[in-house]
Amino acid sequence: MLFLPKPMMNFLNTPLVNQSWVWLDHWSVVHLITGMIFSLIFWKLKKWYKWLIVFLLLAGYEFYEGRYWNIYFIPEKPLNVAWDLICGMCGFSLVCLIKKIFSKKEDKDEKLKI
DSSP: OOOOOHHHHHHHTSEEEEOSSOEEEHHHHHHHHHHHHHHHHTTTOOSTHHHHHHHHHHHHHHHHHHHTTTTTSOOOOHHHHHHHHHHHHHHHHHHHHHHHHHHHHHHHHHHHHO
């Protein structure tokens, strides 16, 4: 369980972008990094379902967070939850893209050696 001091929670919950269609706060950066970490965890898995696994892990956390809003977490609007998922998947996608770029470069270098 995540217990943070009130000043840190206030900082993390401070909106960076609060529009009718987008909501980003400092937690969005945490979700981005979480997606990147999941990408590193599932690095070797080359199947398409790693995307589904990561999405379900991120959504599961959001469900857990929503289930215990009144106990441990500050209530979030559905828009904020959606953007948390988007940020997590963007972090995951970013590392997957970087991996793909470098693997293509390595493949190209291997072909040049032959």
